[in-house]
Amino acid sequence: MALTDLCNGILARGVVGTDDVLALRRVVFDEITVTPDEVEALFRIDEGTEKRVPEWRAFFLEAMTDWLVRQQEPSGYITPQQADWLIARIGADRRVRNGTELELVVRALELADEAPASLSAFGLSLVTRAVVENDGRISADEVQRLRRLVFALSGPGRMAVTREEAAALFDLNDATRGRDNDPGWTDFFMRAVANAVTAAAGWAPPDREESLRRQRWLADPDDGIAEAAQRTRDPIPETATDRQTWIARALEWALRDPAEAVFEERLESRTQAASTAAPVNGEEARWLIDRIGRDGEFDDxxxxxxxxxREIAPTTDPALQPLIDRLAA
Structure with a gap:
């Protein structure tokens, strides 16, 4: 059955059943790759039905993350164009679907090596909207989703929390003050904001252009594996066993430069992080003082x-000491 017919039939019933998911899987994954038309059709089904079997959510997220993260070159990089499209598409009907659309943003950031900062910021805004528009309290699921967002590998802080993310958490804390929030919110909030002012950013992968360059190098018959094979200076052996050894040696040469480059990048980043991770400095102290007392109240x-x-950074800028003395007494 054609995708259009399947989509129209499901929308007419307003229900997604198990047979529908199986039929959609056959169509969408028939040629392995997911097309933009299929992506749009799945969004229409998710938005236009009232009842959906649990299998729908798994299929929707699998197809969408394939399209967002795995099918572009190089794999693992979400482009700014994709991020802009996804933000606009999810925001088109002004509704927040926690189980599919919001989870899609979080999962894509977890799976990607690199993604625009705008996508992470959009994810935080969706969680905030979900909290405020529902019952006004932060649930355990929402705490876990926030944790996944701010510590996602492809997030702007590279598994560290940025100043912008910390500010968003302060806003959410202000908006839910006095509510029956999940106890995990306090622990996450204090650790995430503390991370933003004391921790260095983690290792970042090569940018998309550099990753493409390395990918093209490996595939280049004149300057990739073939050229690396020549470096072995050995003729191609005649026996199958010896040929396997020769091929393995050639591949080792081919992959040496990129692998060593990535290792050196990681090592340099870790060394820099160790040297820059320090107690709260003057600029960070001023930001924290301004932000923590912005609404004139201090909560638990x-x-x-x-x-x-005070516990993790006992040596800190003097500007923060009066606030420490006042609130941590």
């Missing part, structure tokens, strides 16, 4: 944050 979560900072 902010007190926990200051107590935590």
């Amino acid at each position: 979560n902010e007190r926990a944050l200051i107590a935590f900072l």
